[in-house]
Amino acid sequence: MSHELPIERIMQTGLLTCQPSTPLCEAAERMAKRQCSSIVVVEAGRALGIWTEHDALAVDFSDPASVRRPIGEMMSQPVVSLPLTTPLGEAAMRFAAEGRRHFLVVDDRGTPRGILTQTDVALNQGLEPYLRLREVQGAMHQRPLVLMGSQLLSEAASQMRELGGDAAVVRCVDGELGILTERDLVRFVARYPGNTPIDGLVSRPLLTVHLRDTLIAARDSLLDNRVRHLAVLDDAGEIVGLLGFRDMLAGAEQLYLQDLREALEQRDHALAQSRHNLQLAERVIDSSLEGIIITDAQTRIEFVNPAFTHMTGYAVEEVVGRTPQILSSGRHDAAFYRQMWDTLQRCGYWRGEIWNRRKSGELYLELLTITAISDEEGNTTHYAALFNDITHIRENEERIKRLAYYDALTGLPNRRLLEDRLELAIRHAHRNQSRLAVIFLDLDHFKQVNDTLGHAMGDELLVVIAERLQTRLREDDTLARLGGDEFLVLLPDLEEVDEATRIARRLIEAVSEPSQIGEHSFRVGASLGISLYPDDADSAEALIHDADTAMYRAKQEGRNAYRFFRIEMNQQDDRQLMLETALRNSLETGEGIEVHYQPLFERDGGRLHSAEALVRWHHPLFGSVAPGDFIPLAERVGLMVPLGERVLQMVCAQLAAWQREGREPVPVAVNLSARQFWHNDLPGQVAAMLEAHGLPPGLVGFEITESTLLDKQQQATKLLQGLRDFGCSLAIDDFGTGYSSLSYLQDLPVTTLKIDRSFIQRLGEGERGSAAIVAAVTGMAHELGLSVVAEGVETEAQRRALDRYPVDLLQGFLLGYPVTAARFARSHLASRQHANA
Numbered sequence: 001m002s003h004e005l006p007i008e009r010i011m012q013t014g015l016l017t018c019q020p021s022t023p024l025c026e027a028a029e030r031m032a033k034r035q036c037s038s039i040v041v042v043e044a045g046r047a048l049g050i051w052t053e054h055d056a057l058a059v060d061f062s063d064p065a066s067v068r069r070p071i072g073e074m075m076s077q078p079v080v081s082l083p084l085t086t087p088l089g090e091a092a093m094r095f096a097a098e099g100r101r102h103f104l105v106v107d108d109r110g111t112p113r114g115i116l117t118q119t120d121v122a123l124n125q126g127l128e129p130y131l132r133l134r135e136v137q138g139a140m141h142q143r144p145l146v147l148m149g150s151q152l153l154s155e156a157a158s159q160m161r162e163l164g165g166d167a168a169v170v171r172c173v174d175g176e177l178g179i180l181t182e183r184d185l186v187r188f189v190a191r192y193p194g195n196t197p198i199d200g201l202v203s204r205p206l207l208t209v210h211l212r213d214t215l216i217a218a219r220d221s222l223l224d225n226r227v228r229h230l231a232v233l234d235d236a237g238e239i240v241g242l243l244g245f246r247d248m249l250a251g252a253e254q255l256y257l258q259d260l261r262e263a264l265e266q267r268d269h270a271l272a273q274s275r276h277n278l279q280l281a282e283r284v285i286d287s288s289l290e291g292i293i294i295t296d297a298q299t300r301i302e303f304v305n306p307a308f309t310h311m312t313g314y315a316v317e318e319v320v321g322r323t324p325q326i327l328s329s330g331r332h333d334a335a336f337y338r339q340m341w342d343t344l345q346r347c348g349y350w351r352g353e354i355w356n357r358r359k360s361g362e363l364y365l366e367l368l369t370i371t372a373i374s375d376e377e378g379n380t381t382h383y384a385a386l387f388n389d390i391t392h393i394r395e396n397e398e399r400i401k402r403l404a405y406y407d408a409l410t411g412l413p414n415r416r417l418l419e420d421r422l423e424l425a426i427r428h429a430h431r432n433q434s435r436l437a438v439i440f441l442d443l444d445h446f447k448q449v450n451d452t453l454g455h456a457m458g459d460e461l462l463v464v465i466a467e468r469l470q471t472r473l474r475e476d477d478t479l480a481r482l483g484g485d486e487f488l489v490l491l492p493d494l495e496e497v498d499e500a501t502r503i504a505r506r507l508i509e510a511v512s513e514p515s516q517i518g519e520h521s522f523r524v525g526a527s528l529g530i531s532l533y534p535d536d537a538d539s540a541e542a543l544i545h546d547a548d549t550a551m552y553r554a555k556q557e558g559r560n561a562y563r564f565f566r567i568e569m570n571q572q573d574d575r576q577l578m579l580e581t582a583l584r585n586s587l588e589t590g591e592g593i594e595v596h597y598q599p600l601f602e603r604d605g606g607r608l609h610s611a612e613a614l615v616r617w618h619h620p621l622f623g624s625v626a627p628g629d630f631i632p633l634a635e636r637v638g639l640m641v642p643l644g645e646r647v648l649q650m651v652c653a654q655l656a657a658w659q660r661e662g663r664e665p666v667p668v669a670v671n672l673s674a675r676q677f678w679h680n681d682l683p684g685q686v687a688a689m690l691e692a693h694g695l696p697p698g699l700v701g702f703e704i705t706e707s708t709l710l711d712k713q714q715q716a717t718k719l720l721q722g723l724r725d726f727g728c729s730l731a732i733d734d735f736g737t738g739y740s741s742l743s744y745l746q747d748l749p750v751t752t753l754k755i756d757r758s759f760i761q762r763l764g765e766g767e768r769g770s771a772a773i774v775a776a777v778t779g780m781a782h783e784l785g786l787s788v789v790a791e792g793v794e795t796e797a798q799r800r801a802l803d804r805y806p807v808d809l810l811q812g813f814l815l816g817y818p819v820t821a822a823r824f825a826r827s828h829l830a831s832r833q834h835a836n837a
Helices: 024-034 053-058 064-068 088-098 118-123 128-133 153-163 182-190 215-225 245-276 278-287 306-312 334-347 391-405 415-432 446-453 455-471 497-512 540-556 567-589 627-636 640-660 682-692 706-710 713-724 743-747 757-763 768-783 796-802 821-836
Strands: 038-043 046-052 081-083 102-106 112-117 146-148 167-171 177-181 208-210 229-233 239-244 291-296 301-304 349-357 363-374 380-389 435-444 478-483 486-494 515-517 520-522 525-533 562-564 593-602 608-619 623-625 668-671 700-705 730-735 752-755 787-791 809-811
Touching (some): 024 038, 024 064, 024 182, 046 053, 046 102, 088 118, 112 118, 128 215, 153 167, 153 182, 167 239, 177 182, 177 229, 208 215, 215 229, 239 245, 415 435, 415 486, 415 540, 435 540, 446 455, 455 486, 455 497, 497 562, 540 562, 593 640, 608 640, 608 809, 627 640, 640 668, 640 682, 640 700, 640 821, 682 713, 700 706, 706 713, 706 730, 752 768, 757 768
Parallel strands (some): 081 102, 146 167, 208 229, 525 562, 608 668, 700 730, 730 752, 752 787, 787 809
Antiparallel strands (some): 038 046, 102 112, 167 177, 229 239, 291 301, 349 363, 363 380, 435 486, 435 525, 478 486, 515 520, 593 608, 608 623
């Protein structure tokens, strides 16, 4: 029993944490997903408390709001911690003395590193020999809590809390027995079912064990059925107890300590007697079933017992005077033995498993304990080694493990092993910010093979298919068989999605090759579904489910093909469709469409010169939708023309309203999209709109991007001239980001160039390239008689830098944000009128 093993070696890493404000249901859901028995509540890197499965008993299930309370109100605090270096034996004593189930493990700086549970300690104490010898009745609860299925969830939880049980037997309405556990309550906190009768919530059927069965049989039943409790039956078939994994291990631990205490007492007695009767001590050693070696301080063998000779094949005279190196297997490197002796020198003993070699050359695995024997001055005088041959035990464990994790027919990993590897791959992908894929493969029409040729032939085909699939995968990929004709493939560390596509094609080709089984030759196909992490899901269960869904889609769409899971795309398409419908409705009714106005000021003197009209959209369902979202949408679905016309209409109406109010409006520039610019008779529409609102020439201007004009320069010149005839100012917007050619400007009747904000921002940072561009553009623009606007002026440094260049107007957040018409009138038009007066 490795009591001195540090708890760092057995604790659970990957600490599950949350904030104090986290709703209890959300924390419980995360515990259920990870199958953790606790979650640590942290704030600013400090552990404030802990919430465990046992704490779920304290939730008031009669109040739906209780499961949404912040976990900080429900947690246990403070969190009791253990240092990383705490020996396992000390941790076991702390669990027993303090009656706790969890300890937070911290490093020297107090930083949380993991969780240690009572089960972790018990599982690492080497209890198998005692579990084989002890019966269930020695560890079970004597009087299990029995609840009626008609009881409400809140009442059941309250009774479990009052009696301190972690599980209860439930007698269901139909007479069947079920079980309700603390872990079930955590699931109910995560997904609150309501304060309903527990009849529909319990796990059924209730698995049982006889009170005279061995604890090792009970443990195997728990592991095989993946449950945490068994009902204990007497000879009459009545339930007389309840056995949980923790109860069983705690009972075994108690028995173990009792036996250990008795063994130590016997040893002390034997040693005391040996001082008076060496012959008696020799008989005890000689009769021991454990091999015993005693060496001097230089590790030269002085004594071995008959069990040593029986296990190794070496007689006493063959080993006395030699070192235990005679048994070396060659399987362990120098670092292993160096660590062994470091531990022995530091702690006084070493315990572990080691491969050695018999005299016949046969390798065997032994469980070895070496103890340093010291004199009264503390000097090591001898070493005593005790060992048991555990080769057959390990072989049986490996055989059981293979049956548990591998498919018996194909030898491939089964679903359980694949899920374990998938969980590890997900954590690795999360750390490295990489992708992985899960492929669900199902053979097409495989049932016909079984029906026509028999199941034996079908099994042979599955073995052939499995071998082919394996050859089409990469070295680190995992192929697993779920059962029947279903396979799962894990593709970790994907550099690109196309890699999964290529592998899927190879798998389809492998399955589609002709198969020759005995005298029969035939072909089968395969349908594949692919899910991606983190694109589609972030858990193993969800990824497998999504791949399964995509596989069925492949079958529905013709078979012998692959399909990607596309729920996110569908959701995005749904949102885009909803946005499009909402935008159409808003353009028809005008609701939610607003125009904000951003001022432009003269560089010299700071006088308000004009404004730019910027459209905004606020929807009751979607809220304020960013222009970067709805303007590209309008372009894509053909709504740019009606949107532009509505904005122009609203600008003209606002200018007319300011005139009626006696304000002195400034010219307002409206952005024209390419669709609106080339739509029908733009100059005629503008003329009609100006006339309808009684606006004088020059109050409305337009801004156009370079790309709109260059494709059809001659037609563009005609259209622009038509707008100039009404006195409209015409500006080239975002100049410098497109073609940036000044040669075409001398043929276009534009009035203004707006230097893109990207150059202005870098100008404030002192970048020479931007300064050269600004100098060239402003100088040549003035030679052509064009006004220059610097847009995106956001800092005082940028404004000072512009003093060196012939810039006429400034626009940007430093001078004024886009605001509503009412605020623009109060902030800018009113002050302008006051200044003019």
